[in-house]
Amino acid sequence: MTTPRPPVSRLERVLRAGLFAVTAELDPPDSADPQEVYDKALVLSQVCDAINATDASGAHCHMSSVAICALLTRAGYEPVYQVSCRDRNRIAIQGDLLGAAALGVRNVLCLTGDDTSVGDQPEAKRVFDLDSIHLLQTARIMRDEGVFLSGRKLTVPPPLFLGAASNPFAMPYEWRPLRLAKKVAAGAQFIQTQYCFDVPRFRQFMTEVRDLGLNNHVYILVGVGPLRSEKAAEYMRTRVPGVRIPDAIMDRLRKTPRARQREEGKRICIEIIQQVREIDGVCGIHVMAYRQEELVAEIIEEAGLLPRPFRSSARPARPRERRYPRRRSEP
Amino acid sequence: MSLGAWLRDRPVWLERAYRATSALFVRLHPLIRRLGYVRSERLILPVEELGKRILFDCRMCGQCILHSTGMTCPMTCPKNLRNGPCGGVRANGHCEVLPEMRCVWVEAFERSLRMETYGREIILIQPPVDRRLEGSSAWINMLTGSDRHPPPGWISASAVLVRDHADL
Numbered sequence: 158m159t160t161p162r163p164p165v166s167r168l169e170r171v172l173r174a175g176l177f178a179v180t181a182e183l184d185p186p187d188s189a190d191p192q193e194v195y196d197k198a199l200v201l202s203q204v205c206d207a208i209n210a211t212d213a214s215g216a217h218c219h220m221s222s223v224a225i226c227a228l229l230t231r232a233g234y235e236p237v238y239q240v241s242c243r244d245r246n247r248i249a250i251q252g253d254l255l256g257a258a259a260l261g262v263r264n265v266l267c268l269t270g271d272d273t274s275v276g277d278q279p280e281a282k283r284v285f286d287l288d289s290i291h292l293l294q295t296a297r298i299m300r301d302e303g304v305f306l307s308g309r310k311l312t313v314p315p316p317l318f319l320g321a322a323s324n325p326f327a328m329p330y331e332w333r334p335l336r337l338a339k340k341v342a343a344g345a346q347f348i349q350t351q352y353c354f355d356v357p358r359f360r361q362f363m364t365e366v367r368d369l370g371l372n373n374h375v376y377i378l379v380g381v382g383p384l385r386s387e388k389a390a391e392y393m394r395t396r397v398p399g400v401r402i403p404d405a406i407m408d409r410l411r412k413t414p415r416a417r418q419r420e421e422g423k424r425i426c427i428e429i430i431q432q433v434r435e436i437d438g439v440c441g442i443h444v445m446a447y448r449q450e451e452l453v454a455e456i457i458e459e460a461g462l463l464p465r466p467f468r469s470s471a472r473p474a475r476p477r478e479r480r481y482p483r484r485r486s487e488p
Numbered sequence: 489m490s491l492g493a494w495l496r497d498r499p500v501w502l503e504r505a506y507r508a509t510s511a512l513f514v515r516l517h518p519l520i521r522r523l524g525y526v527r528s529e530r531l532i533l534p535v536e537e538l539g540k541r542i543l544f545d546c547r548m549c550g551q552c553i554l555h556s557t558g559m560t561c562p563m564t565c566p567k568n569l570r571n572g573p574c575g576g577v578r579a580n581g582h583c584e585v586l587p588e589m590r591c592v593w594v595e596a597f598e599r600s601l602r603m604e605t606y607g608r609e610i611i612l613i614q615p616p617v618d619r620r621l622e623g624s625s626a627w628i629n630m631l632t633g634s635d636r637h638p639p640p641g642w643i644s645a646s647a648v649l650v651r652d653h654a655d656l
Binding site: 290 | 579581593617639
């Protein structure tokens, strides 16, 4: 990274220090009670450097990602604010980015978003005013140029560590590293990939990424997750957009008796983590496990990724004040 | 297979037709200016709409970037991606939203590799769409330049890092 400014978040600090980062997803509750968020965050915060607050992933609505980020920062945890372009136009998105920064959010993941038709309210209007690359550039412009897309100035720009997603397992394969190059040019500083079950395909992708020199400009975290059962694997393969599970892994699960499939799925996940860790250019993992936070913690521990760095012994009671730099004109 | 689909698989012909039409409009610009843009648009729009709909399944966004996307209209993508594809492309290369349709951007990329002049432009970052131009003539907008106004705050940082043209 050639950027001279100090890291704005713990996640950035871990990655800049060349340490292997771990992030995990927090499944947002279908509840107005914040306690569920705190219970999950308590488990996840001990085993990862930042917690992703998802934005109606799979087009299923839950507690919103900015609200979850607000709850997390209030309790002293570090969120990654996931923003998708499916539900909101550019005006709402820019407002939310500022609001999130004011709430103490420093990591943002810019996504296009799953289509409305894959969710449980397919009759809704799809927005897609921006795509993920527009969103990245917009966030970067707000941070670095201190203006909205209209050119109107911000009083205090949001200090953000910007991320995007990448899916090396979806066609067209030769285009994916080039699209990653577009995202880096638009402002992506870190990447969280879609679930990696096909390690050879991922290795090929990383070879092309290194050939383009992109590994010197962006931190890549590989998406991993346990397959709870053969049925869960079938669901992921067919219903979650962009997920590829090789036949070899499906067969491995099918041959395992039902009672031991959870354990086998966990073992597969840990093996994948160990394999991708060896690949040059991989800077961390992003663990996604639907409603299984304890399993996430087990996986991270058994993969030998604990303890996480840069932890003070006391957990802060509230977010620190003034986490953004003063403007030069201020006394 | 429709005529449009057949022609779209021959992007070099479409690219040449695009270049010829562009050159023609630039030549006609003084006449169009004298006639008036509004009046010219009223004459051109029906022809443009019909022709582009047959050839490209055009959605009349008014800010045509076809030549930069493998002569494949990005507005036919259900998510209207101007910098596609998304991560939801199916294993058979079909669209996440419309399973019977091949992903627009899979086709755009494949066709851009076969284009002789504008193929490499698929690497460019396209700015957000100006929704006010919907339904207007892209050719008139090309002449007046109104399709070349990204939002005032749209400031580019760096060129896309591609080591060599051979990378495309």
